[in-house]
Amino acid sequence: MDLDLQQQIIDSTQAVFDTMLMIPLTPGISLSEKVYKFQKSISGMLGFAGDLQGMLTIHCPQHVAFAITESLLGVSVEEVDEEVKDTIGELANMILGGIKDGFVEHGVDINLAIPTVLAGRSYKISGMDDASWTTVPFYLDEGEFLVELKLKTPK
Numbered sequence: 001m002d003l004d005l006q007q008q009i010i011d012s013t014q015a016v017f018d019t020m021l022m023i024p025l026t027p028g029i030s031l032s033e034k035v036y037k038f039q040k041s042i043s044g045m046l047g048f049a050g051d052l053q054g055m056l057t058i059h060c061p062q063h064v065a066f067a068i069t070e071s072l073l074g075v076s077v078e079e080v081d082e083e084v085k086d087t088i089g090e091l092a093n094m095i096l097g098g099i100k101d102g103f104v105e106h107g108v109d110i111n112l113a114i115p116t117v118l119a120g121r122s123y124k125i126s127g128m129d130d131a132s133w134t135t136v137p138f139y140l141d142e143g144e145f146l147v148e149l150k151l152k153t154p155k
Helices: 005-021 062-072 081-106
Strands: 039-049 053-061 111-112 116-124 131-139 142-152
Touching: 005 062, 005 081, 005 131, 039 062, 039 081, 053 062, 053 081, 053 116, 062 081, 081 111, 081 116, 116 131
Parallel strands: none
Antiparallel strands: 039 053, 039 111, 039 116, 053 142, 131 142
């Protein structure tokens, strides 16, 4: 499979932000090191399986997640509640849906799971350390968030 994963992440994330959120977004360059620890953040995770298996994860500081939720739902948000968690889970679903379309164009079939969302003052996310990974930072007026894609070929 000859697929530029960084570009797939950028294209899909920008498409979601352009069409669903109407928020200007600037992508950064893929990170060279993994990020495991998060503080005052929300992470939306969505696994997938098929010709490839893996996980897409979005890591947002709370204030960035609030801005995304406010833009999507048109409501003011001041705390991590179910609406914020649902928004970040749905954002992961929409971004991975766009990436899945890119996979399908290259003959790779995957099935998506149901999003899981974590939120907290301080937490660590690890797993699939043997998978290849690409993490792209994105910048909004409110701050930075990360979109991470981990891939593993099934045995």
